[in-house]
Amino acid sequence: MHINTLDPGASPLDYYGFELRRYREAAGLTQRELGKIVNYTGSLIGQIETARKLPTLEFSQRVDAALDTGGLLTRLLDLVLRSQLPAWFRQVGELEARAVEICSFESLMIHGLLQTEEYARTVLGTLDQSNLDDRTAVRVGRQRIFAKEEPPVFWVILSEAALYLEIGGRRTMRNQLARLLTYENNPRVNIQILPFSAGTHAGLQGSFNVYRFENDPPVVYTESYGSGHPTANPETVKDCSLRYDHLQATALSLRDSAELIRRVMEERYGEQRDADGDSVAQVFVQR
Template sequence: MVLARDLDPSASPLDYYGYELRRLREAAGLKQAQLGDIIYCTGSLIGQVECTKRVPTRDFSERVDAALGTDGHFSRLVGLVLRSVLPTWFQAYAEMEAQATFISTYQAQVVYGLLQTEAYARAVLATGMPDRLDELVAARMERHRILHREKSPMVWVVLDEGVLNRPIGGREVMRSQLAHLLSFHENRWVQIQVLPCSAGQHAGLIGSFNALRFDSDPEIVYTEDLISGHMTANPDVVREASLRYAHLQAAALSVEDSAALITRVMEERYGEQPEPDGRDMAQVVVQR
């Protein structure tokens, strides 16, 4: 078993976090169980974080800062920790995403990561690396913070209609996810359009892609294959992606009509569905 005192704080952000937690906890004269009592968790959890057996969450970090009076030290550090949890090939993209001033994306299979609810993200990520599921979900939720900062990026999303009808996680998860999409309707920085199935052949048949724009750096196009992601600033690729995205936006429903379609799918496909005899499905489940 790795002991906190054996950690090399320069090995990784997680090692540094565990090292600092032990150092500052002991400087405050607290045992693991005592700190756990203060922040409403077990001493065992404190020990697991100190030994890098568990990845800390933002909530955990904020409570530790409050308990130890560390002036946001762990709240700042946890962002680096969670980013380091992401697959190695995705980390560079996540860093660029956090710096972008304009993000445009076409998604053919799932809701764009920045707009996913925790339950939806968990269902999506469970298809790939379930052994690290909690860590990956926490890391994905951490990415959402860029939407709530003072200078958030403009995010323009085109979703294939199939994304709305694909019941990832089940009816309740999908209903909450679509409601979450609708919550951005009055947000001037997030615009969501749906590409209807009736569009037929379209410029996005090649698959999903993202484009990131910056204040001073070249625009980047990002795509994924089966096992990794790829970023490029090649002008020809950027130009082709911009052209295809313009065609996708033109073929998609307006923002208003997209919201109406999302609402209709949410109510008709994922709303409460009574049993044939008129009883509510939830009541039937409870009685079984």
């Protein structure tokens, strides 16, 4: 699309590009000149201005500072990233952004809100390598809800299988489990493991999420291949809430869950150490 025909109302990404161009031109800068200031190429500036490339958080922050936008582009970024989610999954991004509490059960994998970039990239690229950089950035970008002034309280129960399903190799899994341990002392992100020893449990029908809001009724979300199923049906919400209560009662405590994650990380995937001899888990947790 030619830059002169860019329609700011076409999408959040188009609006972002339109505003970037407007602020740049108001500052009397060419794409190349702005690129030099923010340490990006003029070509990249042009691609973002014409909605052909997704901006990143770092890019947005640098340009906001250079053009004195008052943080406009950084604020727009969340909307841009949510708009790039697959159409059937887009409502999840909106639910996550509005929720005050999220309760999730994952039967096989690490939840998307907790995935490292490396882990997410492997999952997304399993059968489709197209636009993988952008798709990975969009998935990881969902985690920005935890940086809000009032982030949601996130309760997640992971099947022990998620710790053993080796996605991306040993190093990727080691780093992923270390990421989980960074939340060990965070009261707003609570991770419990449902152990293999639980046997028959209330989540055998599959993964699900329950979203709760300040003033709206709760929503239950489930999905199948290529489609999502949100519902605010009171009976469904009641049933899934009861299932979640039983799963929490069956799962390990927060402390025991962290110990299991740490043990699997060390015993199954080895323990990487830094130059000072500290374990990866220790380095992550102290940040």
